[in-house]
Amino acid sequence: MRKIIFVFVGLALVVLLGTMREQKTSVPTKEPERVLPIAEFEKRITKKPFGIYITPQNSPVQPERFTGYHTGVDVEYEDITTEVPVFAIEDGELVLAKWVPGYGGAIVLKSNLENKEIYIFYGHLDPQGFTENIQVKKGERIAVLGKSQTQETDFERKHLHFAIIKNKLDLRGYVKTEEELNGWYDPLDFYKNLSTINEGVVWIVTRLSREKFLSLV
Secondary structure (H helix, E strand, O other): OHHHHHHHHHHHHHHHHHHHHHHHHHOOOOOOOOOOOOOOOOOOOOOOOOOOEEOOOOOOOOOOOOOEEEOOEEEEOOOOOOOOEEEOOOOEEEEEEEEEOOOEEEEEEEEEEOOEEEEEEEEEEOOOOOOOOEEEOOOOEEEEEOOOOOHHHOOOOOEEEEEEEEOOOOOOOEEOOOHHHHHEEOHHHHHOOOOOOOHHHHHHHHHHHHHHHHHOO
16 A cells, blocks of 8 residues: 555656646746836826826816826926936837927837737927937837926926827827726836746746736726
8 A cells, every 4th residue: 555655656746846847947037127117117106197087176286287087107206307218118119209289298109019019108208309210129218308397398397107008099198087098008017016036936927917917908
């Protein structure tokens, strides 16, 4: 009886070790890290996160001229007087780079993520030196924030409006209904659960986070 038990235990160990070895060899040890669009990205989203309903009466920014559900996140930099650069978070093409009412200088980066087309929007930028229809690489500096209360930001405070748009380009910063928010991703979901842990786990967490992110359609 003991011999039979030992045989079964031995076979189980062989199968388990084989499975672990297969998983280890099939999982890449490194996945390129996500690039933030701007320094201190999550820390500085203090007033207008994704999906918040804004009116001139309840807005944390006063005076307020907009009403609706916020389609992106606002990253606040009123306390910074020096130049603040913004970066491409993915490889892609700058399909729009110009002054846009409500935003001042604005850039749209068209990219492809897991075979899904996305448009990455950056608003309230200094429009000087903008160039459309050029290819950029992930991590490349593409602009700087515009100066507060100037035409560069369309007379808004110094901040970045950052949005990730699904399927087709839509420049609206606010929409009338919650259902319309389905046309955008919450940018924080794009970065959720990524941290500086061992490389194999980083790859797995990145894949799970990306699948969750892309399932939100």
